[in-house]
Amino acid sequence: MDLWSDPVRPFLCFYECLFSDWESAIRIGVLDCGEEENYEICKEYGILYYPTFRYFKAFTKQFTTGENYKAGSDRELQTVRQMMIDFLQNHSQESRPPACPPLEPIQSSEIASLFDKNSPHYTAIVVESSSSYVGREVILDLIQYENIVVKRVLNSDKAFLEKLGITSIPSCYLIYPNGSHGLINILKPLRSFFSSYLKSLPGVKRKLVSQLPLPKKQNEESTEIKAWKEFDKAKLYMADLESGLHYLLRVELATHKTLEGAELKTFKDFVTVIAKLFPGHQPVVKLLETLQEWLVSLPLDKIPYDAILDLVNNKMRISGIFLTNRVRWVGCQGSRPELRGYTCALWKLFHTLTVQAAVRPKALINTGFEDNPQVVLQIMRRYIQHFFACKACAQHFEEMAKESMDAVRTLDEAVLWLWEKHNVVNDRLAGDLSEDPKFLKVQWPTPDLCPDCHDEIKGLHSWNKAQVLQFLKHHYTNENILYKYTEGQVNSNEIEVGDVKERKDKNLPKKPSGNKEDKLLDQNMLDSKSKGLDKLIANNGPVKDRGKNTVESVLHKDTKQSVSFLGIGFSNIDMSLCVVLYVASSLFLMIMYFFFRMRSKRWKVRYYRPAV
Numbered sequence: 001m002d003l004w005s006d007p008v009r010p011f012l013c014f015y016e017c018l019f020s021d022w023e024s025a026i027r028i029g030v031l032d033c034g035e036e037e038n039y040e041i042c043k044e045y046g047i048l049y050y051p052t053f054r055y056f057k058a059f060t061k062q063f064t065t066g067e068n069y070k071a072g073s074d075r076e077l078q079t080v081r082q083m084m085i086d087f088l089q090n091h092s093q094e095s096r097p098p099a100c101p102p103l104e105p106i107q108s109s110e111i112a113s114l115f116d117k118n119s120p121h122y123t124a125i126v127v128e129s130s131s132s133y134v135g136r137e138v139i140l141d142l143i144q145y146e147n148i149v150v151k152r153v154l155n156s157d158k159a160f161l162e163k164l165g166i167t168s169i170p171s172c173y174l175i176y177p178n179g180s181h182g183l184i185n186i187l188k189p190l191r192s193f194f195s196s197y198l199k200s201l202p203g204v205k206r207k208l209v210s211q212l213p214l215p216k217k218q219n220e221e222s223t224e225i226k227a228w229k230e231f232d233k234a235k236l237y238m239a240d241l242e243s244g245l246h247y248l249l250r251v252e253l254a255t256h257k258t259l260e261g262a263e264l265k266t267f268k269d270f271v272t273v274i275a276k277l278f279p280g281h282q283p284v285v286k287l288l289e290t291l292q293e294w295l296v297s298l299p300l301d302k303i304p305y306d307a308i309l310d311l312v313n314n315k316m317r318i319s320g321i322f323l324t325n326r327v328r329w330v331g332c333q334g335s336r337p338e339l340r341g342y343t344c345a346l347w348k349l350f351h352t353l354t355v356q357a358a359v360r361p362k363a364l365i366n367t368g369f370e371d372n373p374q375v376v377l378q379i380m381r382r383y384i385q386h387f388f389a390c391k392a393c394a395q396h397f398e399e400m401a402k403e404s405m406d407a408v409r410t411l412d413e414a415v416l417w418l419w420e421k422h423n424v425v426n427d428r429l430a431g432d433l434s435e436d437p438k439f440l441k442v443q444w445p446t447p448d449l450c451p452d453c454h455d456e457i458k459g460l461h462s463w464n465k466a467q468v469l470q471f472l473k474h475h476y477t478n479e480n481i482l483y484k485y486t487e488g489q490v491n492s493n494e495i496e497v498g499d500v501k502e503r504k505d506k507n508l509p510k511k512p513s514g515n516k517e518d519k520l521l522d523q524n525m526l527d528s529k530s531k532g533l534d535k536l537i538a539n540n541g542p543v544k545d546r547g548k549n550t551v552e553s554v555l556h557k558d559t560k561q562s563v564s565f566l567g568i569g570f571s572n573i574d575m576s577l578c579v580v581l582y583v584a585s586s587l588f589l590m591i592m593y594f595f596f597r598m599r600s601k602r603w604k605v606r607y608y609r610p611a612v
């Protein structure tokens with residue numbers, strides 16, 4: 001597969017721009033696996049965490065998911081540069097990219113032969129130790145420049161260094177085109193100083209762009225500018241929670257091909273808790289309940305995620321279950337597409353769950369979690385550990401959890417624990433690159449949202465935790481949730497308002513019945529063949545019938561649950577058929593009535609003999 005010709009991959013400028021001088025030897029592509037449209041490709045390449053660096057050797061003809069060269073979460077630029085150099089050097093002589101000059105050190109004797117001879121170009125020699133990367137970086141920095149060749153030599157030949165007057169390393173020795181030579185004089189012996197000095201030499205200039213095989217740049221038009229949705233920051237938007245849930249189930253978790261062991265346990269526990277505590281639309285809650293029942297009754301210790309996705313996508317056409325398959329950030333929208341969004345919604349989701357557990361403690365009865373005040377926190381901890389794509393975030397969160405999560409004794413304390421730790425994260429990220437300039441990282445709730453939460457003791461700010469708890473219990477509960485911008489049927493007026501507004505913003509006609517994505521989803525729903533479930537059933541031999549039965553029983557059960565009348569269950573299709581039959585039979589009866597009336601009139605006329 002040609003990594004560079006796929007138009008769906010957005011190439012972000014960060015790494016690309018930093019390494020643009022090297023791009024004829026090694027091209028950098030950045031794929032944002034947080035973008036929903038990249039989900040399929042990230043799944044195909046098995047990207048579970050970011051940053052993940054994958055290396056693809058030059059001239060590879062067969063499909064490969066790349067090499068995880070030196071795995072680890074170190075994203076320091078220095079380390080990334082060195083990894084790239086190691087990777088380039090790991091090519092054989094024949095398979096090395098043609099534009100990549102030799103990176104190995106040359107012998108000191110080769111240099112001596114260049115002295116006092118005319119040459120068409122400058123030759124710069126970086127003298128360094130064997131562990132240094134400076135020489136190789138300078139070589140790569142100058143591959144797009146003409147009239148200069150850069151080589152490196154190791155400091156092992158002391159006599160030679162002495163002869164050249166080199167007393168410290170790394171140093172750079174320059175041979176001019178006329179054969180004269182000497183040490184270059186720069187302020188600091190750093191790669192950037194060497195490179196910029198060499199680039200500024202008279203006659204050294206960039207090669208013409210047409211001479212360089214440049215990678216395709218990101219298609220700027222592909223970045224969709226979404227219409228801004230007005231919102232009230234004092235409210236919680238169901239659109240954020242549902243979009244977050246959609247992203248979590250269909251994108252983040254779906255990068256895992258199968259769930260087993262601790263991951264499966266975490267997923268099951270997460271679904272159990274969210275099915276009981278999610279304060280949302282009936283179709284969403286029903287979907288979560290169906291998923292939970294299915295997971296509980298499925299006697300497998302390994303589940304392909306496709307099977308779960310089939311249920312989430314309702315491939316079995318169970319009536320009354322639905323979760324939006326589109327992202328609509330409202331309170332979580334960012335001023336740029338790469339800001340906020342899912343991570344914001346994930347925080348909101350878990351805050352909502354801790355608050356729901358505190359205000360509805362009975363909701364978890366019969367789940368095995370009823371007596372555990374840390375239940376939501378512990379499940380969140382495991383979720384973040386196993387599934388949250390941001391590895392560094394997960395590490396930070398785990399450190400906080402280790403420190404004090406065990407000390408949480410009540411459901412109210414759990415609400416406050418998460419609030420406090422979220423503020424710690426806010427504090428740490430204030431001024432960070434990930435901060436949205438429109439939504440600064442502040443200690444939350446701010447005084448305008450909750451004046452009573454803030455106190456001052458001896459001139460110092462302090463939180464009134466009782467008020468904070470009260471505020472959180474209001475903010476993250478049903479009465480504070482707005483359904484504006486959601487697709488569900490609850491509060492249809494508000495949905496309409498949101499929808500019409502967005503359509504107006506985009507200058508689009510009023511939507512007749514469903515958008516393109518909805519239709520796609522409907523299409524999916526109509527696809528009664530459940531690929532994942534088939535796979536699951538096929539892969540699990542003897543238990544296949546049990547698995548199938550479970551699905552069928554869920555299906556059957558759900559059909560029964562849709563509308564209950566006199567103890568008999570009717571699905572939506574049953575109800576529609578009833579209406580059609582009712583109308584048809586009424587029409588039939590009316591026609592029969594008029595038919596017999598006409599007939600009896602004719603009879604009366606024919607046999608009527610007035611008495612004479």
Ligand SMILES: Cc1cc2nc3c(=O)[nH]c(=O)nc-3n(C[C@H](O)[C@H](O)[C@H](O)COP(=O)(O)OP(=O)(O)OC[C@H]3O[C@@H](n4cnc5c(N)ncnc54)[C@H](O)[C@@H]3O)c2cc1C
Binds near residue numbers: 348393
């Ligand atoms: C568990 C976790 C750990 C993370 N760790 C990191 C990390 O280490 N490094 C990193 O760069 N990013 C991290 N992130 C992402 C980061 O915290 C933000 O989510 C992201 O930067 C988007 O910020 P935001 O402006 O949308 O506000 P967010 O911090 O995401 O907050 C979302 C919303 O929650 C509400 N809120 C804010 N503070 C609180 C609070 N204290 N209590 C209750 N509600 C609150 C507000 O309404 C806010 O708009 C983490 C995310 C999660 C879920």
